[in-house]
Amino acid sequence: SSELTQDPAVSVALGQTVRITCQGDSLRTYYASWYQQKPGQAPLLVNYGKNNRPSGIPDRFSGSISGNTASLTITGAQAEDEADYYCNSRDSSGNHLWVFGGGTELTVL
Amino acid sequence: QVQLVQSGAEVKKPGASVKVSCRASGYSFTGNYMHWVRRAPGQGLEWMGRINPNSGGTSFAQKFQGRVTMTRDTSISTAYMELSRLTSDDTGVYYCAREGDYDWEIDYWGQGTLVSVSS
Numbered sequence: 001s002s003e004l005t006q007d008p009a010v011s012v013a014l015g016q017t018v019r020i021t022c023q024g025d026s027l028r029t030y031y032a033s034w035y036q037q038k039p040g041q042a043p044l045l046v047n048y049g050k051n052n053r054p055s056g057i058p059d060r061f062s063g064s065i066s067g068n069t070a071s072l073t074i075t076g077a078q079a080e081d082e083a084d085y086y087c088n089s090r091d092s093s094g095n096h097l098w099v100f101g102g103g104t105e106l107t108v109l
Numbered sequence: 110q111v112q113l114v115q116s117g118a119e120v121k122k123p124g125a126s127v128k129v130s131c132r133a134s135g136y137s138f139t140g141n142y143m144h145w146v147r148r149a150p151g152q153g154l155e156w157m158g159r160i161n162p163n164s165g166g167t168s169f170a171q172k173f174q175g176r177v178t179m180t181r182d183t184s185i186s187t188a189y190m191e192l193s194r195l196t197s198d199d200t201g202v203y204y205c206a207r208e209g210d211y212d213w214e215i216d217y218w219g220q221g222t223l224v225s226v227s228s
Binding site: 099 | 156206
């Protein structure tokens, strides 16, 4: 399958925990990667593989997988976390393709 | 440090082609695949394809098959993406992005190139 499904929008109160999900058949085979994109900026990798964070990414960003659903959890959301979040993985068709989810707009209240 | 520096903004007429460059530095250019991703206004990120800078081998999203070409010049550590038969729907920001070394993640991104298609 070549689709990853995300909720279009999610909101969280400042300091609370929010989970952003990504669903797709390819996630049964390949890990999801997660990207944060703020207006006017390039995407930023925040989590990948079996819950790995690039250098400089706060540990409040964590990743997990259950069946065909990957999740990005932000524990103690900060105002600066307000952004669009995208999941991404390889397509499981075997054709060396990648696919992005439709994105989730996160609002921090 | 890894850097991907893209060429400047472009304005094109419908039916024309655009070629965007992406100069890599701070790592071995032939050691990592290079992806191209675009974001159209009001839309999400869209994967276009990737190139193996070592072999030149490519794979493309079905949507862009027949319209996109990806090439590279290893002598100057630069990747190129050319999109032909442009329409207004191709207006957007185009990013080059390096595939990482671990779990198929895309770890470094260029700054983006705005392509505007208008008559």
